[in-house]
Amino acid sequence: MAATIAGVFQPEVQNLIKESKVLLVGAGGIGCEVLKNLVLIGFSELDVIDMDTIEVSNLNRQFLFSKESVGKAKSHVAKNSVLKFNPNVNITSHLGDIMDTKYDMPFFNKFKLVINALDNKKARSHVNRMCLSCKIPLIESGTMGYNGQVEFIKKGVSMCYECNPRSEPKTYPMCTIRNTPKEAIHCIIWAKFLFNQLFGEIDEEVSMDERNDESEILSARNWAIQNDYNPKKLFKKIFYDDITYLLNMEHLYAGKNIKPVLLDESLLDQEHIRYSHVPDSEMLTLEQNISMFWDCITPIKEKWEKSTNKCLVWDKDDDLMMNFVVSCSNLRSAIFNIPFKTHFDIKSMAGNIIPAIATANAMIAGQIVIHALRILRGKFEKCQNVFLRSMPNHKGGVLVKDKCIQPPNPKCNVCSSDGEIILISDLNNFTLRQLEELVLKKKLNMVAPDVTMIDRVIISSDEDDELNMYDKTLAEVGMKHGSIFIAEDDIQNYKVRIMVHDKEKSGKEENVFEIINNTNDFHTANEHTNLPNPYENIENDEDDCVIEKAASPAGGTACDNNRDTRGEVNHVMVGKEDFVYIEVIEGVAEDIGIDEKTTEKISNEEVDAEEISNEEVDAEEISNEEVDAEEISKEEVDAEEIGNEEVDAEEIGNEEVDAEEISNEEVDAEEISNEEILAIKRKADEAVEDINDAKKSRID
Amino acid sequence: MASEVVKNGDDGMSKDERNVYDRQIRLWGYDGQNKLRATKVLLIGMQGLGAEIAKNLILSGVHSITLKDHTEVSILDRCSQFLIPRDSQERNRAKASLSAAQKLNPNVKVIVDTTPIEENVDNFVSSFDVVIATECSPNTYRRLSEHCRKANVKIFIADVYGLFGYFYQDVIFTHSLYGEVFSNNVQIDTVTQTKKMPQLYYLTSALLKFQSDSNRKPNPDTSEEDIEELKSIIHLQINYSSPEQENAEVDVFEEHYGELFCELSPTTSIIGAMVAQTALNTVMNKPIGNYNVFFYDHIEHEGKFHLL
Numbered sequence A: 001m002a003a004t005i006a007g008v009f010q011p012e013v014q015n016l017i018k019e020s021k022v023l024l025v026g027a028g029g030i031g032c033e034v035l036k037n038l039v040l041i042g043f044s045e046l047d048v049i050d051m052d053t054i055e056v057s058n059l060n061r062q063f064l065f066s067k068e069s070v071g072k073a074k075s076h077v078a079k080n081s082v083l084k085f086n087p088n089v090n091i092t093s094h095l096g097d098i099m100d101t102k103y104d105m106p107f108f109n110k111f112k113l114v115i116n117a118l119d120n121k122k123a124r125s126h127v128n129r130m131c132l133s134c135k136i137p138l139i140e141s142g143t144m145g146y147n148g149q150v151e152f153i154k155k156g157v158s159m160c161y162e163c164n165p166r167s168e169p170k171t172y173p174m175c176t177i178r179n180t181p182k183e184a185i186h187c188i189i190w191a192k193f194l195f196n197q198l199f200g201e202i203d204e205e206v207s208m209d210e211r212n213d214e215s216e217i218l219s220a221r222n223w224a225i226q227n228d229y230n231p232k233k234l235f236k237k238i239f240y241d242d243i244t245y246l247l248n249m250e251h252l253y254a255g256k257n258i259k260p261v262l263l264d265e266s267l268l269d270q271e272h273i274r275y276s277h278v279p280d281s282e283m284l285t286l287e288q289n290i291s292m293f294w295d296c297i298t299p300i301k302e303k304w305e306k307s308t309n310k311c312l313v314w315d316k317d318d319d320l321m322m323n324f325v326v327s328c329s330n331l332r333s334a335i336f337n338i339p340f341k342t343h344f345d346i347k348s349m350a351g352n353i354i355p356a357i358a359t360a361n362a363m364i365a366g367q368i369v370i371h372a373l374r375i376l377r378g379k380f381e382k383c384q385n386v387f388l389r390s391m392p393n394h395k396g397g398v399l400v401k402d403k404c405i406q407p408p409n410p411k412c413n414v415c416s417s418d419g420e421i422i423l424i425s426d427l428n429n430f431t432l433r434q435l436e437e438l439v440l441k442k443k444l445n446m447v448a449p450d451v452t453m454i455d456r457v458i459i460s461s462d463e464d465d466e467l468n469m470y471d472k473t474l475a476e477v478g479m480k481h482g483s484i485f486i487a488e489d490d491i492q493n494y495k496v497r498i499m500v501h502d503k504e505k506s507g508k509e510e511n512v513f514e515i516i517n518n519t520n521d522f523h524t525a526n527e528h529t530n531l532p533n534p535y536e537n538i539e540n541d542e543d544d545c546v547i548e549k550a551a552s553p554a555g556g557t558a559c560d561n562n563r564d565t566r567g568e569v570n571h572v573m574v575g576k577e578d579f580v581y582i583e584v585i586e587g588v589a590e591d592i593g594i595d596e597k598t599t600e601k602i603s604n605e606e607v608d609a610e611e612i613s614n615e616e617v618d619a620e621e622i623s624n625e626e627v628d629a630e631e632i633s634k635e636e637v638d639a640e641e642i643g644n645e646e647v648d649a650e651e652i653g654n655e656e657v658d659a660e661e662i663s664n665e666e667v668d669a670e671e672i673s674n675e676e677i678l679a680i681k682r683k684a685d686e687a688v689e690d691i692n693d694a695k696k697s698r699i700d
Numbered sequence B: 001m002a003s004e005v006v007k008n009g010d011d012g013m014s015k016d017e018r019n020v021y022d023r024q025i026r027l028w029g030y031d032g033q034n035k036l037r038a039t040k041v042l043l044i045g046m047q048g049l050g051a052e053i054a055k056n057l058i059l060s061g062v063h064s065i066t067l068k069d070h071t072e073v074s075i076l077d078r079c080s081q082f083l084i085p086r087d088s089q090e091r092n093r094a095k096a097s098l099s100a101a102q103k104l105n106p107n108v109k110v111i112v113d114t115t116p117i118e119e120n121v122d123n124f125v126s127s128f129d130v131v132i133a134t135e136c137s138p139n140t141y142r143r144l145s146e147h148c149r150k151a152n153v154k155i156f157i158a159d160v161y162g163l164f165g166y167f168y169q170d171v172i173f174t175h176s177l178y179g180e181v182f183s184n185n186v187q188i189d190t191v192t193q194t195k196k197m198p199q200l201y202y203l204t205s206a207l208l209k210f211q212s213d214s215n216r217k218p219n220p221d222t223s224e225e226d227i228e229e230l231k232s233i234i235h236l237q238i239n240y241s242s243p244e245q246e247n248a249e250v251d252v253f254e255e256h257y258g259e260l261f262c263e264l265s266p267t268t269s270i271i272g273a274m275v276a277q278t279a280l281n282t283v284m285n286k287p288i289g290n291y292n293v294f295f296y297d298h299i300e301h302e303g304k305f306h307l308l
């Protein structure tokens, strides 16, 4: 181990390495690499925690695991693997959730440094708060495909994880999913819905069709049970009868260019067509999809009957469940004249699988340990955020850094005491239970919140306090428009002021609450709009969705179709998003959102002042080329929109205009769906070559 | 080249392989994965950097990798060689690494070769698609570069010195040979050298010069003398190439000197991954063709490609 060999490091550094206790949160893709690096360099006191077990799809990068270890706890196996090349290190491995209350402040206080190698925003936020309150330096990291980043977080020195809002996952209006799908992703989400309707947790509030007359409603589940899950009958009901019903509701498609077309009746009695020989990267025919649908229903039903509580959870790694979603989404696509997708692509989208490779993790893990050495020596100014690019920028940079440490956001509601949150909801309908579960725990990532209103406790994390007020509404406990309350989490030592804005719930609207993170943003938002209802403009904040974001397309919701024909905003209700939004955490070990923050940060990369002026000229020309490149790529990308994105980028003073960033921009672009990301990324990587050449020739 | 011939009429992956490679196939597609599955790699040098490169290539699922090293395991390997178990009885580095390397991915053929590269440079390289060399003498690098150019074999030459690391690549066969970039002259020839060289080029040249002179890399046992030696080489180089600046840049590497010993894990991790990914991209027809040298600056923590 490097630190035990005299002369490798200066004695001061040598001692710091040997004596500093480090906590590594996550033993996945980045975690395995970091653990190896820490042990090799000579850290001797390490704690590693992970709640996951090893899966086959981890093995292409999580090199401390092998086939024999599949199913075992990552943290324990990782520890045992590194002990083989260095038995002289004291590693404590924890199989558990870092958000568990047993990992409290005294636990965190044992460490000189914490390293996050996590896969979800919730746990990242939690560790962020723990480290801020313990004043322990934190290294935050993530990778996605070829890209990655390392961030240094220390209270009062640098931006915290929550200083800038991280983008949320894309949401899809219910009406689009139910009635007017335009892209394959809409059909895939619908297919996952359908699965839940038939086999999942019954959810009365989300209905799959437009029938509002209660007496007529016979849920898909009950219908299926009455017909004994007969595959052919189900097929006819779902893909013929229900579509006929939709077509009879004239207002649905009046004036729109989307309209379902019934499949040919002859398909109802078609013969079984073989499909198992088709590779998952090739398209199935309509007839093959029908056969696949027929084949999967009965075995899934049998599984469902044997399951506890008769409830199946959709799983992308279950072949039958995957076949259900593939066939249903393609059949629906056929009806709505949307091109089919392959099994491979549908799995990516339905499972929201984030590509991951060993090399990106290794580079990020290397940089993490370089940062760790600087941090232990107190050289914080050397710990700018570092970004790993998939391709060199015009100066050849692949590992690039911010120009300087990003200072904390004084309005941050986590690391600054001046932060304030605005909660918009219908005070007469919003209960304290909803406040605790949806707002404080799910949205604000608290673990055990306490809520106080002018010295009166209304929610307590102490079980002995039997307040029994959960069913009371905010109005009933005395909150009015403009009231302020304090939400506190003792475990995280996190306290935030929340101001309430009353907004009466209108008819069909499904949003339960919205959150504005910063007072200033709220006021500016209002100034910029003359709409009679000041809250309408807030939609972009996407607070109807509280799922952690990994790398979904994100950005705003603003689907142009978010109003149905009656002009009512009809977003999916809070709390139901598990069915609507793609699960982004599952099976992902090391993700980041390539989100606004990333894009913005890249613009802070060190800029050679001399080159900027040339660069701006180049960038303009190059942007045209890139638009061309995208057009050639035949993706459904609005070229004009990309152009605009780039103009924005230039205005920010972003020198790094190249295809890689365009793909980031696209990830954020509202109109571009999840499904296209992978393809676009691949195309963009190809395009970057040409662009680099073009740049090069100009620069030379 | 081998990858064009090795098809076996069967490029279908087993279901097991597909499941293991799922997350990367979603990045570079089945086409990319099949190209990797036909790629034969020669990896010379199995110290820490070699171990990293081997790990990344074996995980990616190349056809085969030959680990070539004739040297013995040393205590300094403990700084970064994670493929050698502490209780290994094998003295040879490649042999000692074999079992852990093979365990990373049973689908890849891992072969050990303990003959010194100097003994079979000439015809040996042509049976591989990619050659990656580490821990050789500068002279051997020059020979390898020439032979690979003649044989149209892509070559990467990489080394890590403490926390500093670099690599050279010749993948589109149009840029300078290794010996043309890193010549063995004490003074960097300012007449032919019209380009402004990146600072780390001087550090690299000095390290290579040190290696040629002393027949070893700088060593932690003799760290102080070695640093002095390096300083004087750099002093000579820089004064010669930009005489007008006199001493101005002598201390540019002051912070670097203290961290140039052994192969240290953060940088073997970074350089090993950068070399491996660049090699994989090349195999998948996406070479980073505009550049031929990559430096990782551990003080500035920046990794950049250059065309030298």
Ligand SMILES: [Zn+2]
Pocket (backbone or CB within 6 Å): A159, A160, A161, A162, A163, A164, A408, A409, A412, A413, A414, A415, A416
């Ligand atoms: Zn903050």
